[in-house]
Amino acid sequence: MRRKCCSKLKLNGAQQLPSTATVANASGFGVCVGLRSLRRSSVSDVNGSSVQRARAGRCRLSKMGAGRRPPPARVRVAVRLRPFVDETAGANGTFCVRGLDSCSLEIANWRNHQETLKYQFDAFYGERSSQQDIYAGSVQPILRHLLEGQNASVLAYGPTGAGKTHTMLGSPEQPGVIPRALMDLLQLTREEGAEGRPWTLSVTMSYLEIYQEKVLDLLDPASGDLVIREDCRGNILIPGLTQKPITSFADFERHFLPASRNRTVGATRLNQRSSRSHAVLLVKVDQRERLAPFRQREGKLYLIDLAGSEDNRRTGNKGLRLKESGAINTSLFVLGKVVDALNQGLPRVPYRDSKLTRLLQDSLGGSAHSILIANIAPERCFYLDTVSALNFAARSKEVINRPFTNESLQLHVLAPVKLSQKEQLGPSEAKKTRGPEEEEIGNPEPPALLASASQKFSPLQKLSNMDPAMLKHLLSLDRLLGSQGTQGTPLLSTPRRERMVLMKTVEEKDLEIERLKMKQKELEAKVLAQEAVDPKEKEKRSPTMHQPLARRTVTVAKPLKKAVVIPLQLIQEQAASPNVDIHILKKSRKRKLECLNGSEPLEKAEDCWELQISPELLVNGRQKILNLLNEGSARDLRSLQRIGQKKAQLIVGWRKLHGPFSQVEDLERVKVMSGKQLESFLKANILGLAAAGQHCGPS
Numbered sequence: 001m002r003r004k005c006c007s008k009l010k011l012n013g014a015q016q017l018p019s020t021a022t023v024a025n026a027s028g029f030g031v032c033v034g035l036r037s038l039r040r041s042s043v044s045d046v047n048g049s050s051v052q053r054a055r056a057g058r059c060r061l062s063k064m065g066a067g068r069r070p071p072p073a074r075v076r077v078a079v080r081l082r083p084f085v086d087e088t089a090g091a092n093g094t095f096c097v098r099g100l101d102s103c104s105l106e107i108a109n110w111r112n113h114q115e116t117l118k119y120q121f122d123a124f125y126g127e128r129s130s131q132q133d134i135y136a137g138s139v140q141p142i143l144r145h146l147l148e149g150q151n152a153s154v155l156a157y158g159p160t161g162a163g164k165t166h167t168m169l170g171s172p173e174q175p176g177v178i179p180r181a182l183m184d185l186l187q188l189t190r191e192e193g194a195e196g197r198p199w200t201l202s203v204t205m206s207y208l209e210i211y212q213e214k215v216l217d218l219l220d221p222a223s224g225d226l227v228i229r230e231d232c233r234g235n236i237l238i239p240g241l242t243q244k245p246i247t248s249f250a251d252f253e254r255h256f257l258p259a260s261r262n263r264t265v266g267a268t269r270l271n272q273r274s275s276r277s278h279a280v281l282l283v284k285v286d287q288r289e290r291l292a293p294f295r296q297r298e299g300k301l302y303l304i305d306l307a308g309s310e311d312n313r314r315t316g317n318k319g320l321r322l323k324e325s326g327a328i329n330t331s332l333f334v335l336g337k338v339v340d341a342l343n344q345g346l347p348r349v350p351y352r353d354s355k356l357t358r359l360l361q362d363s364l365g366g367s368a369h370s371i372l373i374a375n376i377a378p379e380r381c382f383y384l385d386t387v388s389a390l391n392f393a394a395r396s397k398e399v400i401n402r403p404f405t406n407e408s409l410q411l412h413v414l415a416p417v418k419l420s421q422k423e424q425l426g427p428s429e430a431k432k433t434r435g436p437e438e439e440e441i442g443n444p445e446p447p448a449l450l451a452s453a454s455q456k457f458s459p460l461q462k463l464s465n466m467d468p469a470m471l472k473h474l475l476s477l478d479r480l481l482g483s484q485g486t487q488g489t490p491l492l493s494t495p496r497r498e499r500m501v502l503m504k505t506v507e508e509k510d511l512e513i514e515r516l517k518m519k520q521k522e523l524e525a526k527v528l529a530q531e532a533v534d535p536k537e538k539e540k541r542s543p544t545m546h547q548p549l550a551r552r553t554v555t556v557a558k559p560l561k562k563a564v565v566i567p568l569q570l571i572q573e574q575a576a577s578p579n580v581d582i583h584i585l586k587k588s589r590k591r592k593l594e595c596l597n598g599s600e601p602l603e604k605a606e607d608c609w610e611l612q613i614s615p616e617l618l619v620n621g622r623q624k625i626l627n628l629l630n631e632g633s634a635r636d637l638r639s640l641q642r643i644g645q646k647k648a649q650l651i652v653g654w655r656k657l658h659g660p661f662s663q664v665e666d667l668e669r670v671k672v673m674s675g676k677q678l679e680s681f682l683k684a685n686i687l688g689l690a691a692a693g694q695h696c697g698p699s
């Protein structure tokens, strides 16, 4: 196996690009490339329409606001027919594909030679089309989305030897999509990020290949197989992948050309330099606003040269080539399944079935503006591959993506916002520590008021341009994490990676709470079952037994129908107090005992205690709890029965996000307790509050 690159461009920096550049590959093949002419043509395009389009796009976006969902964008599909590689074959009239117009083509129907199969795509490029035609017609228009903070992808697909690498990389005389896109993008970013313009821009590149289901960093081949991950917004990431900053085309070549030599290629019967892996060039454009509101955007461009599908009867592959071919065909098969699942709207899209589809998750049916260039060959021997590629392309054009703007605030904007510590204090204490202009920020605000609140607080003043819902969400997350105490880190002032970790922690805590709730349910069920078997168990916990007198030990955890066990302290005080708001009724009831031998169940009389709370106390108690829920800090909330630290934090977080609780039952919406648990929570706390300022009496 050879690991090498197709070409090497020897160039100076982009500022001093020579008119031609020598290209040589590992086998000593050397040619010249008219890069100056390429640069001139690209730049004139860039200076004209695309820059204006990019600016227009940006205006449109800011007008639209981040809150509105951007319109869906269909995956665009172009088909490129390569010329005969062997000119004599063309002369012999062995063409099996024919272009009809700029969007459609026809191919002979192998089932019926009298017929042809017709296909229509977003664009069709015939065998005479140039690299510039494909680039300008299908790729250049999507580059502007990167400057809007959106993602874009270009994928070259097709059977082996059909011209994918030629389309993406090209030759020195005919540079392909990759050098052209990089040239334009760098030019665009230079112009858009120039002094006096509102944003600063920076570009980084990464380059990887997927070889036999391994993700290999071509910029750092020693790093081994890398993992593919997904962030909370559905963006696909590869932690540990090398990112090189590039400011000029020369920078790009300095990294790209040696890395390309690391790509795995090999000779097959159909292509002397067949790609044995899927090659992925990732270019990220990071934008930071120079002035308020100091937004930050990130656009990601994938330029992908897929390995070709291979019919091993024709490639003559054996041994390693056969193994490589198996991995290539499998991943392309999964790609087909993903496209089908998306088209059929299936609930499960098998992205995870191959590394390729996992990587493409945000490009197919995800957040990117995507273009698929299906390369086909004219020779008859490619007929079946061509039909299969055309069918795949036709299915792909039905796939809908939903690109969105990756926008956030720059870290330094939010760093001074130290709201979190105050959350630890009670409302009155917090008030003392606040300045007058911060007053509104500390209080839970309904969405409409939040923008005005932020205006009063200097670092957030400029955030008023931001979508209020998004801003509110960010702030609430920040506070929620901040309320974890001195160990908590304000979310928005942490670097991106740490932020991810923090958000993951919150998710894990949610899961933990769920687990605890389940456990509690299990325990309750166990206790109930135990009592059903052994009534003595229950008697052990009857009110006549001496229980600890502390207020927090009021035992109402298990809703025993209407019977509630209350502390001895309350019973004693009931006798002393003439004001009776709580009555404890001693009742007898009959319980059926199951008989194992199948005879009639026995009935057993037993005492039970029923608690009656006066309506007035009930209303007062509920109001007190509601006040505490709306005004209490996390610490205050922990004084309530059944509210631990995690629940208290969740309540505070929910309050910040949704505004004040209108009734105690809203706790169910916070998902800290179920309806049944809420009932016992109310009883426990009303009793607790009553015990604190007592109105209780015997019946």
Ligand SMILES: Nc1ncnc2c1ncn2[C@@H]1O[C@H](COP(=O)(O)OP(=O)(O)OP(=O)(O)O)[C@@H](O)[C@H]1O
Binding pocket: 081, 082, 083, 085, 158, 159, 160, 161, 162, 163, 164, 165, 166, 167, 271, 273, 274, 275, 276, 306, 307, 308, 309, 375
């Ligand atoms: N449009 C074109 N004009 C001229 N030559 C072309 C064109 N497209 C492809 N070729 C030539 O066809 C041959 C095969 O092309 P290429 O290597 O790009 O195929 P591929 O689809 O990438 O194959 P594989 O999947 O095996 O890597 C190369 O010699 C290439 O120069």
